Amino acid sequence: MREWLRRQFNGAYERMLRRELGSSPEHVAIIQDGNRRYARSHGDDAPDGHKKGAKTSERVLDWCDESGVEELTLYAFSTENFDRPQEELDPLFDLMEDKLYEFADADRVHESGVRICAIGETERLPPRLRDAVDYAEDRTSDYDNFRLNIALAYGGRAELLGAVRDVARDVESGALSPDDVTVDEVDERLCRQPARDVDLIIRTGGDERTSNFLPWHANGNEAAVYFCAPYWPEFSKVDFLRGLRTYESREKSWQRTRTERAVALVRSAAETELAEAKTVASRLREKLPSAGAEEVVAELERQGDAEAAD
Missing domain, CATH: 1.20.5 (Single alpha-helices involved in coiled-coils or other helix-helix interfaces)
Structure with a gap:
């Protein structure tokens, strides 16, 4: 009875949120935090939490499609994650490899015209995972209806540092004048950048920080940020819609201010x-x-x- 009541309440609340929402953000970026803590809270190992989290990622794709979001970036693996124990990394790499092949071959991906892109220092990944990245990108390279960015071996500071060094080398060699150093020049040197600036960042797991995630595309655009308590495997459609509401409230506030x-x-x-x-x-x-x-x-x-x- 309690579970039935919970479902009825969530369904009603979801409908209310949908009625309140107007325009949706074009680009949503998500920090999928809490997989390991979720696993521990259920007496499981970290790989079990990552597997549950992968299911949530699949559902979010559907929610984006329903809401009119055109680009989604998932923070799957940061440069700091390389410091984790190897017994945790190997199953995680296996899972990401399997999911990339699965997504690349999924009928709904091709029917919906989803383009899969990896952003980050992918050369640091194991060869088998790099092969999976290449396969997914090649299989979906002709699509432009929706863009799914997977942040792998990604670190925002490292990305910006690499772009700045590249600009400095070009200025020193004379290939680029200091007066010609523009936003576009820096943007072009970012590694496998998203197609759009970020409108909304969502972080699960209770931490209220953006963790070096897309600083150029999010902070430069003053993206709205929605922090929520559920671990990533528990992230629900209601949580997602709340995030969209945060974005819309920020936009209305901006319009009033302007x-x-x-x-x-x-x-x-x-x-x-x-x-x-x-x-x-x-x-x-x-x-x-x-x-x-x-x-x-x-x-x-x-x-x-x-x-x-x-």
């Missing part, structure tokens, strides 16, 4: 013009002959007062 700034700017300009008009009127009163001067001055002042009233 509107308020625009109004303030117009008012400031109007006040300046009014002050200038009155200054001109005062000078005319002093310079013009008495005949007709008062009429001209009165008209200038009238126009200034009318602009201020608007």
